[in-house]
Amino acid sequence: MTTTPTTVLDKVLALSMLVTADQQRFESAHQMTSARVHLLWQVGAAGPSTQRDLAAALGVSPRNITGLVDGLVGSGHVSRESHPTDRRATQVTLTASGSDFVAGLVSSHADLAARLFGDLDADRITAFVETLDLTLARFATLVEEGS
Amino acid sequence: MTTTPTTVLDKVLALSMLVTADQQRFESAHQMTSARVHLLWQVGAAGPSTQRDLAAALGVSPRNITGLVDGLVGSGHVSRESHPTDRRATQVTLTASGSDFVAGLVSSHADLAARLFGDLDADRITAFVETLDLTLARFATLVEEGS
C-alpha cells in the first residue's frame, strides 16, 4: 500500500479543519467571530497596539480594523486609549473582560493540544515535529523559487 | 529541549496556513473566491447536484447557494439544468470551463503535495501518516466525550 503525497496533505488538512471547527465552537459559544478573535489574540500577544499596527499584523485594511474595534468596544472586550506621544493615534487595549477571553482562548488551545498530542510517545512526537519542520522549510524554498 | 503539545499543534496549523495561502493565490489568479471554489469542488466530486444537496454538503443555507450559483452561472463555470424527475429542483452542472477549472485545482493541489512530501523517505512518510491517523482517531474520541 503506497501513500501518495496528496493523501498525506489531505490528512494534514483534515486535522487542521477539525481544529478550526473546534475554534468555531468556542467562538459561537462566546458570541464572537473569527476576525474579532484574531484581533483580540494579536492584542493579547503584542500588548496595546495602534490600529495601524493591527492592520499590518492581521493583513487587512485600516478601515477594517476600525469596524472590528468598534464591535469589540461595544462588547466590552477592548477600549481605545489615547496614544502617549502621537495624538493622531489610538491604542487598542484589552479590558479585564478582554483579558479573560484571551486567557480562555489560550487555555482552550492548550487543552486541545494536550488531548491530541499529550499521550503520544516522545519518539513519535520528535519524528513528527522533525517532518513538519522539514516540510515547512521546503515551503520557504518553494516561495523563493516561485517569486 | 522538550516539545510541548501546543508547539506541535502550532506547527501543524502553520503548515495548514501556508497551504491555505497557496490556495488563495490560485483563487485570486483565477478571480475566484473560496466559497465558489468550494462549491465547484463539490460539484466536481459529486457530479450534478441539486442546490439542496449542495447546501447540505457545504454546510450553508439554501439561500446562500442561490447566490453562489448565480455568480458561477455569470462567470460561466456552471449551469442550472432542469431536474429529470422533480420539477421543483434544479441541477447544478459544470460547464466545460468549470470542469477545466476543477481539473486545474486538482492538479495544483497534487503538485503542491508532491513538492512538499514527494522527496521524503518512505519510512518518514509512514511514521508521519501513522501519527496523523492516531491524532485524527483521537479527535473522534474527543467528540464522543464532548457531546
Added chain:
DNA sequence: TATTGTTATACTCTATAACTATA
C-alpha cells in the same frame, strides 16, 4: 402538508477613496 428554490431584509468582513486631525 412538506419540500425546492427565490425574494426580502439584515449583519459581518472586506476593500478603495476622500477627508480631518495631527505629525
Added chain:
DNA sequence: TATAGTTATAGAGTATAACAATA
C-alpha cells in the same frame, strides 16, 4: 508633505423569514 483614523460607498458571504411552485 506624510501619517492615523474615520466617513462614504460597495461587494461578497452568511443568516432567517415569507412566499411561489411543485411534490
